[in-house]
Amino acid sequence: MTYATLQGLTDRYGQDLIVMLTDRSDPPAGTVDADAVTRALLDTDGVIDGYLRARYVTPLPEVPPQITDIALSIAVYKLHRYSPEAKIKDDYEGAIRALREIAAGTIVLTAATTEPTPSGGTGARITDRERPLSAENLKGFI
Template sequence: MAYCIQADLASQISDADLLLLADDDGDNAVDAAVLVKVFADVADKIDGYLAGRYSLPLNPVPEVLRPLAVDMAVCQLYARRPNGVPPHRQAQYDAAIRYLEKVAEGRITLGPDDPAGNPPAQNQLELDPDNPPRIFDRAKLKGF
């Protein structure tokens, strides 16, 4: 399942840059096969991080994954070219991977539409009103 589509790339790169990055046959048109492969690779990477925590495929897809997928796809498109990945694109990719690692560890969620729901905070204190009275209350310990 693709987490982004070609139209989503417009938020990160211009049409001219997309053409330079995804026109392998030189016909002056973006090769759909290139984008399909890049989107599939990105989806596989994202699924790899989410698989241990979520039942895949995600339905609906949490919106927070779309910009991560776009950043990863743009970086992968640049990586296909001899000039390599610009540093700011690599930084965006690295940030997306760090986010996915935190999701996989359970340190953060996928936002309000997280399919796993919002688990209770760890170390949460639970009070039981049916507990017996204290053996050593404040009055008995007075003077110690």
């Protein structure tokens, strides 16, 4: 399961743009290249999972709306072979910024069940043993 879909890309950016970005045949076929979209979506999932892995169990079992929005912005950016227009680039940079904030805990995903349970440990271990010198056995010396 990917965080975004071809249908989501088409709904947000329009069929014409997706065809223009994916139809790389010569002469152009005028259709969406599903393989190119699948590659971009899988790359997008890898980027998202890479950022979220520190705070959440990936892949996310339930896709929050924030992640779908981020995934669409990254995927359409990845579909560009050449420099994208400013809006696409700004959306991509905003998506990466949002992923950094999610990883840092500044932004919390709406699907709260995806956070891993804390172990409660800090990594420091203390062994409590009987003290060889105590107030009772040092009577007369103090």
